[in-house]
Amino acid sequence: MSTPFDPNATLASLYRDNHRWLRGWLYRQLRCPHDAADLTQDTFLRALSSRQLAQLEEPRAFLGTLARRLLSNLWRRRRVEQAYLAALADLPERFSPSEEDVALVREAIETIDRLLDGLPQRVRRAFLLNRLEGLPQQTIAELLGVSLATVERDLRRAFIHCLSRPEEAP
DSSP, X not given: OXXXXXXXXXXHHHHHHHHHHHHHHHHHHHSOHHHHHHHHHHHHHHHHTOXXXXXXXXXXXXXXHHHHHHHHHHHHHHHXXXXXXXXXXXXXXXXXXXXXXXXXXXXXXXXXXXXXXXXXXXXXXXXXXXXXXXXXXHHHHHHHTOOHHHHHHHHHHHHHHXXXXXXXXX
8 A cells, every 4th residue: 555645745855855956056057045045945836836746756857847947937037127127227317217116017027927937938929019018919920920810829828828827916
């Protein structure tokens, strides 16, 4: 008779055996101990909610995959923030937003990023071009080099994905 799966014991063992390794790997990627520590914890939180936790054969490969996804999200979010800050720097002083407005925009960017997490790049891009930049579907199709029907499918997929993730909403 096999023992029942205990996710807490499995995660505790996974954490104990791999925390130092993962944090070191992330530090080498980021060169920042604080970001490495944050992403390490986020990786283990993702692991806890993963269906694969029960049948892990290669724990470091599993953790590495989760960490690379989080790292990619972090870099993408930072690129968006940098573009936003660069656009703000080009504004005349009298049109510059307050620190509170900048913080609200940063929070909105992070929420949108979480909502779109897990979607393919083209689907994310089509959604952002449509919803944030207000581009019509035909223009998006031309920009992405795909058919109008593909853009329509991508937008529908993104909307359904966002609606199915109410826990991510602020």
